[in-house]
Amino acid sequence: MTRDRLALLLAGLAPLAVAAVLLPLRGSLENTHVALIMVAVVVAVAALGNRVAGYLAAGFAGLWFDFFFTQPYQRLTIDVRSDAETLVLLLIVGVAVTELAVWGRRQAAAASRDAGYLAGIQAAATVGAVGGSSHDLIRQVSDQLVTTLELRGCRFQRGVAGLGNPPRLQRDGSVTWHRAAWDADREGLPAEEETELLVESGGRLHGRYLLTATPHRPLSPERRRVAVTLADQVGAALG
Known part of the structure; x- marks a missing residue:
């Protein structure tokens, strides 16, 4: 399985798995804390994969946050305004960290290519220099x-x-x-x-x-x- 395909798989499964782990703590854990944990999941997926995986992870994180942790539970509606604001912030931050991860991967790829080009020029120059x-x-x-x-x-x-x-x-x-x-x-x-x-x-x-x-x-x-x-x-x- 390629890295991007693995990231797409995790984008769908990881937010649900984390939500299931946190569900028993729903009565004692603040929703803002749950949202922060979900953001960490999005960061991990975005760092592993591409923009699509990051966006999917953010979307699923928001979906399961709404479904399991906002009242009324097990429904895609939100009665508490602060929970709605937290959900919006979760999605915004998820998109933002995805873009940062994509930018970081591009910079790393560019640096790797530049290093490869320089190594090729140096290798050619060495052959000429040593006769x-x-x-x-x-x-x-x-x-x-x-x-x-x-x-x-x-x-x-x-x-x-x-x-x-x-x-x-x-x-x-x-x-x-x-x-x-x-x-x-x-x-x-x-x-x-x-x-x-x-x-x-x-x-x-x-x-x-x-x-x-x-x-x-x-x-x-x-x-x-x-x-x-x-x-x-x-x-x-x-x-």
């Missing part, structure tokens, strides 16, 4: 390009550029095809043809990488610029 063969460096950068751009394939050609007028990944990270800009942010690299990434140094062309894209895989400008930097490592070594 590794150009063949090894070309192959290693090819592997890094596949990972960075989520390609289906990548190959290197020496001494040619523009053959067949293919799409091109430019030095600034933009993509052009038939002299027009290509929206790589939304569409990724063109999948109909291989995209060329030139390998140059000091104004001299050494060859090109031909990138076989995965269809409709959006690529951020940062990832495309990392690919250019990797190609520059090969260009520096060949130069």
Whole structure:
């Protein structure tokens, strides 16, 4: 079971399970305390899963709080105004902590990707610095390009550029095809043809990488610029 599927399952079951555990304490436990415990359940689910799981957990937490802990009991109505306010606050806080959890996961994923890009550049630079063969460096950068751009394939050609007028990944990270800009942010690299990434140094062309894209895989400008930097490592070594 994937992490997101597990979170969706817990979103439906965890609030009910916690409500069942707290039910015997209904006469001695303040409803505000029950609501805080329910919020903790929402936080746990949101941290484990995604936005949908967090919202579902908040909704079910509010449902069971209303059903079991507000008068009249075992009915989806609320007679006491303070209980209604507590329910509204429970839902608001549940949504808020879900958004914070989603933001935190995105930040962690971005940091992990950045670390991976840096590791790839450092690995390529190390091969060149220690005097590794150009063949090894070309192959290693090819592997890094596949990972960075989520390609289906990548190959290197020496001494040619523009053959067949293919799409091109430019030095600034933009993509052009038939002299027009290509929206790589939304569409990724063109999948109909291989995209060329030139390998140059000091104004001299050494060859090109031909990138076989995965269809409709959006690529951020940062990832495309990392690919250019990797190609520059090969260009520096060949130069």
